Amino acid sequence: MSQDDELTDTERRALDAWAAMTPPPGFAERVLAAREAETAPASPRRRWPVRTGLMAGAAAACAAAAIAYLATRPASQEASGSLVAEARTEARLGRRAIAVAEAEAALRWQIDRDGAATVDHTAGDVFYRVDRGGPFVVHTPAGDVRVTGTCFRIEVTPMNKKHVLVSGAAGAALAAAVVITVYEGHVVAETRSARTELAAGAQAAIGPDGRTTVASRAPAEEDRDATREQLIARAGEQRAELARLRTRLAALEKQAPSEPRAPDNAAEEGRAWYDPSPERLAQWVAECHIRADAPSLDHYHPLSPDQKNERGIEPAEVPAVNAALGELHQQWKQLVRALYLEATGDTTGGDTLSIDAMRRELQDKSPPNEHNLLLQRIARERAGQLAPPADLSKASPYERMMRAYLELGGQAEAAIARRLGPARAREIRGDAWSSRSDWSGCP
């Protein structure tokens, strides 16, 4: 309170240690452009289509699915989205793949500009048809399935996300951590300890320990050379394995709790998809349901000025949009990498892994119930029933990653607003950014 209380010179010098941010290059121009946008009379703009690529529904039951996005772009194959099916649902994953998801199946996908696809399949039964055209990888909790062009089916038990079922022919309900059957083409099943190549007609099981067992397969060179006794013995082993797996499946099904039903995915009348009404947010508390949209930042590619785009971004606006999203992409990458390093200590992986891969690792490293606890808490926060944490410094890396992800849509809009003005940024965001996610499920 007295003058003696003032900081000493030494203490003042210490204050310098806390560095401040400096303005980015071009900040003054950005301010003046925003000011101009603020004061200029509104001019009509072309609004981008609200839902350019809605999830395709081959079956009537598709309408009951909870869908979190599908969009394909005319100038690239880039697309991303996620899906929680309430009934059989057909989804197009970019231009070259179709997934038919049975009830309670859950998956998320990201298709790069060049067509390379990554799918996270976390629950339920899904049949995939994939045309040739680049890497296509399905990540399951027990292993990865890599294909170049094939048909296959994957089923994930709802009871335990660590147990993955991949069943072959329709109705062949095999039970194991993973069973893979290939209808056409060629598949590589990879776990941490094994890499198994499977041709059309082959079927294999991957156990929870990562061990791969070929349960049946198409005739191969060695089969043609096998004796009758060897073939009979092999068939007996396979029948025994199938019987054991079926018994295990029945036990799992008895224990498995029913998956939460995903609520209606549609945007409400007069509201953007990403902006649910307070009433809907209140309803979602009971389902621990949250929603977020984001531009494609995990696999970011800048727009080219001559590239047609579904959001109606004019060629003159492309540099500003690229600068905004490019900057956000870098920040997102830095954050995910920092959280990945914090969670794993893996500096090598931090330098080489994709954002998507690091996010998966973060989720894998999180405690089993953390995801659902987080959904529950955030759903309550969004409904105004719980104050958001003021300080997340003690939160787990996964929680910080999730919360940051939930803000990306708004941050992207804000970053563009700084350059093109808030009204135009809102127009470009439209009903939602290209990646739309709905999560639900209480602990």
Add this chain to the structure above:
Amino acid sequence: MIGLAPTTPSTELDAPTLRRAVRGDGEASRALVELYQARVFALVSRMLAGRGRATVEDAAQDTFLHVFRQLAAFDPGGPARLSTWILTIAARRAIDELRRQRPTLLPELDRAEGRAGERADERAIRRELASAIEAALHELSPELRAAFLLREYHGLEYAEIAGALGIDLGTVKSRLSRARAALRERLAEVHREPG
């Protein structure tokens, strides 16, 4: 050793340029932003520490947009310098942001930047000191955090701070005193730690 504390620029926009900026002149408006942007960023980024660059840039931009909207009402002959007036707007904008209680986003950014010529040990010490200062200020209310920053980093007088933030002068002094005590305690902890 860490470097000397940066001096707060003492320059103010000259009167003719200010008048032109009030009339909406583009070059004068640009000159205004360029002259005060570093100070606004310094204040807002420390006020909003841990909330990410995008939030800071938003707040800084909103500050200047508000400045331009109200510039005609600013009295160059009045008691407040233009810099004080702009920093007051920035502080209020940052306080509003803090009151929204949004969670920390992208928190790791902007903390690990090195400085030219800085050795690894100097950088480590600076990080520790920075963490200590940030932690001490994190415990303050948004208004007191602003008061501390305006006083210690931007050199505003107590009366200016009290007027700007709508806090009683005596309260500003007493609470800043407690804030300094908390800061000293944190800094002492850093110096006590081995290595």
